[in-house]
Amino acid sequence: MTAEVGLRERKKAATRAALAGAANRLAVELGVEHVTVEAIAAAADVSPRTFHNYFSSREEAIVASIIDWAERLTDDIEARPADEPIWDSLLAVFMESVEDGAAAHARMMAQIEMVLAHPSVIANQLAALDTMRRRFAEAIAVRTGTDTARDLYPHLIAGAAGLAFKTAVDIWASGPPERSLHELVADGFAQIRAGLPQPGR
Amino acid sequence: MTAEVGLRERKKAATRAALAGAANRLAVELGVEHVTVEAIAAAADVSPRTFHNYFSSREEAIVASIIDWAERLTDDIEARPADEPIWDSLLAVFMESVEDGAAAHARMMAQIEMVLAHPSVIANQLAALDTMRRRFAEAIAVRTGTDTARDLYPHLIAGAAGLAFKTAVDIWASGPPERSLHELVADGFAQIRAGLPQPGR
DNA sequence: CGAAAAATTGCAGATACCGCAAAAGTTCTG
DNA sequence: CAGAACTTTTGCGGTATCTGCAATTTTTCG
Secondary structure, three states, X not given: OOOOOOHHHHHHHHHHHHHHHHHHHHHHHHOHHHOOHHHHHHHOOOOHHHHHHHOOOHHHHHOOHHHHHHHHHHHHHHHOOOOOOHHHHHHHHHHHHOOOOHHHHHHHHHHHXXXXXXXXXXXXXXXXXXXXXXXXXXXXXXXXXXXXXXXXXXXXXXHHHHHXXXXXXXXXXXXOOOOXXXXXXXXXXXXXXXXXXXXOO | OOOOOOHHHHHHHHHHHHHHHHXXXXXXXXXXXXXXXXXXXXXXXXXHHHHHHHOOOXXXXXXXXXXXXXXXXXXXXXXXXXXOOHHHHHHHHHHHHOOOOXXXXXXXXXXXXXXXXXXXXXXXXXXXXXXXXXXXXXHHHHHHOOOOOOOOHHHHHHHHHHHHHHHHHHHHHHOOOOOOHHHHHHXXXXXXXXXXXXXXX
16 A cells, blocks of 8 residues: 655655654653754754755644654554444544553653643644544545535544544543543543533533 | 723733734735734834734734634623523524625635645644633533533533534635535534434445 | 833844755666 | 766755843833
């Protein structure tokens, strides 16, 4: 599926990944405000000018790995049996993408704190998530025989799944861990699936 | 409710509004890339340095009016009868906020095109919309007796309403206008309320 | 009025960002 | 494999962003 890549393309992808990785790592380690383009470029062994051939801002590079994650999730969705209800596919894929274990959790928390501490990074993260949503919508449209240009449906499904996931992560990260992330995600999906009925009362 | 404001606060608000208004207007008229902080400051009759006391970036100022809109919508929600089902309140408020008429539509389209033409503005718009979502969630939590720190519910409702609205606007703006914006918004809300069942087949 | 508090401004400096053209590297073709 | 064609990397130069600091002006309050 992803064959036919020459040396040139592979090198470009490697450079991009090196820059994105360095940017993210430095942002978490040193704090966003202490990361310069020069430092990122040096860590990836290219010139500062080359950095700007790949990313148009520091923040874009810092959150670029989200796009990779989106790509993987999209592939996972496409790999699911074609006759599985789309909503089941989405839940399964998101649940699988949550890593267990204290180390993984600590890494996630560090990421979240780094992002939340900087409005400009938040904005770029949301933009990356929006790109992810658009890819999801495409995959879902193919699966469900809908049209992204005409139908609300694929966008709503993709957006709602992302919303449930992000909300679960936000609550998980902000409060004391009353519930596991898996539980929260499952709960969010279930509520949306049920049409978000007004609770209690 | 918003009484007790001295001259100082009113002036600050006026300056902020003047800057945001100038930034947005210039971005639409001249194109984002031709708007400098200096020009915005001049149009609002303050120094460039003062601009940065209010906004930390050009893009933030350009999309700042979204926050005002969010504030008005939030007030509208709070003004609705307390016993109305929350979902009805949201639909009503959003529907009312869509202006009719060719001039209003043209203005909306100009805004949308300006934003879409610049990734950095998209990112900041999404951040502003996210702030709006958070305020909605607060208002909804009060209404429904839920807790934004513990419950997914208010966030999901606020997010889902925003998602339905934004998706409707995106589809309305991108294709030929097969359906009115009102129709699309109503359709989006209805689908989410129904739990996004897989269509047709 | 006069003192305290807050906002505006200019200045200086670090950094981001982008266009351009030269240099270096990769791919294609005979 | 030679060398043409194409792509990427890089340095340079210039404009604009953004921030801290200290002086100045404006507003508030006793």
